[in-house]
Amino acid sequence: MKAVIPYKKCSAKSRLSPVLTREEREEFVELMLNQVIDTLKEAGVGTIDILSPSIYGLENMTKANVLLDKNDLNEALNGYLEQAEEPVIIVMADLPLLSSKHIIEIVSTKKDVCIVPGKGGGTNALYIKNPSNYRVRYYGSSFLTHCSIAADSGQNFEIYDSFFAGTDIDEPEDLVELLIHGKGPAKDYINRKFKLEVSRGRVRLITL
Ligand SMILES: Nc1nc2c(ncn2[C@@H]2O[C@H](COP(=O)(O)OP(=O)(O)OP(=O)(O)O)[C@@H](O)[C@H]2O)c(=O)[nH]1
């Protein structure tokens, strides 16, 4: 089994631009990437590949292999899956609440595919036992698409239901979850820039 993390640092996380500058977003995604790598290592994953359109931000990466592919996210991942000869877990780089326990449970599935939904219809992680028989289609409601792709190709699948694994950091309100539940460098980075406003209703983010 091996893991692949698609990653693009350049101008990353544009949906956080109302609250973070480009430079800050690029620093922040690097911290999240490193946490995801550490989580995979802690779970005992031996091979970790980062699949990126550019070497930008990965020049000094020593904890994982760096594979460059200028194609878009789906084309790059499908090229990777086509060549893979062992089960693959695709893990997005924006999951600072993901833990090694989640990874161990996801890859223990008895099904052919295990799908971890993300907020708003996305797919945060995807474990595929027969990668050469599966193709991804991220963006839009990719969670539903990935369920259909498994079903249509005769592969049974499990949906891994977890609030923490399901919390990808895309929008300012997601930073609230990171501040409440997170730990480590990504949470510390956000903690230096924002605080929580606790009143009636949902906890909100306030810029310091
Ligand atoms: N290899 C590769 N990875 C990508 C590409 N675009 C995004 N990613 C990665 O795919 C995962 C999901 O991407 P998004 O959540 O849309 O992140 P993003 O593109 O930085 O964010 P937005 O600009 O807000 O859409 C993250 O791990 C990104 O780093 C790409 O073109 N190629």
Ligand SMILES: C[C@H](OP(=O)(O)O)C(=O)O
């Ligand atoms: C790549 C995309 O990420 P989101 O925009 O949902 O975070 C998806 O999961 O399909």
